[in-house]
Amino acid sequence: MTWLAPVGFRTFCRGIPLADLNGFFTEAGLPAAASGASEDGWAWLAHHAETNPDGGAIQQLGQYITGFRYADRVSDQHNVHMVFLASTPACTCGHSYAVPHCAQHPCQFAYSRGGFAVSLFNLGERRESHRFGSQADLFVRQFLEEGLVGRTTRYDSEPGFNTDGTETVRIIAEHFGLPVGPLRRD
Numbered sequence: 001m002t003w004l005a006p007v008g009f010r011t012f013c014r015g016i017p018l019a020d021l022n023g024f025f026t027e028a029g030l031p032a033a034a035s036g037a038s039e040d041g042w043a044w045l046a047h048h049a050e051t052n053p054d055g056g057a058i059q060q061l062g063q064y065i066t067g068f069r070y071a072d073r074v075s076d077q078h079n080v081h082m083v084f085l086a087s088t089p090a091c092t093c094g095h096s097y098a099v100p101h102c103a104q105h106p107c108q109f110a111y112s113r114g115g116f117a118v119s120l121f122n123l124g125e126r127r128e129s130h131r132f133g134s135q136a137d138l139f140v141r142q143f144l145e146e147g148l149v150g151r152t153t154r155y156d157s158e159p160g161f162n163t164d165g166t167e168t169v170r171i172i173a174e175h176f177g178l179p180v181g182p183l184r185r186d
């Protein structure tokens with residue numbers, strides 16, 4: 001698998017049918033450029049940064065549809081998961097805060113349930129060391145095993161390791177069982 005997809009945003013949602021997911025984004029003024037669904041229950045949307053520069057708005061809407069605001073429109077609210085991935089650059093305004101500093105640089109990964117961001121962080125170049133959310137350490141075991149975080153990391157021993165976040169995206173995709181088609185460069 002080669003991350004990244006063309007510069008833009010990927011929203012994966014489990015628990016909401018693709019047609020409804022598309023409808024929620026379209027009515028919010030954020031229609032997807034492409035969409036699809038996997039056989040095992042993930043619906044996904046693709047947005048291009050050129051036409052939808054406000055990735056923060058896309059991430060936030062995806063987060064909201066897992067929560068109470070959409071409870072009357074989603075049949076099994078307790079089983080709605082949202083995974084957001086951005087191939088836009090990580091914000092250089094500072095990585096010490098969970099709140100994004102600018103709309104065009106949303107957090108590159110966010111996993112949401114119940115209307116809240118459960119785990120979020122940026123990808124590659126040691127950015128996995130700065131994690132936020134109610135379960136910020138959701139991926140810490142995999143990160144330790146794969147040498148992305150810890151006392152000694154592959155960042156220390158392998159020059160150029162994971163500069164584009166490909167390893168991190170692979171770990172995320174495997175954990176959630178995401179369809180890989182939307183993650184590829186097309």
Ligand SMILES: [Zn+2]
Binds near residue numbers: 090091101104105
């Ligand atoms: Zn920024």
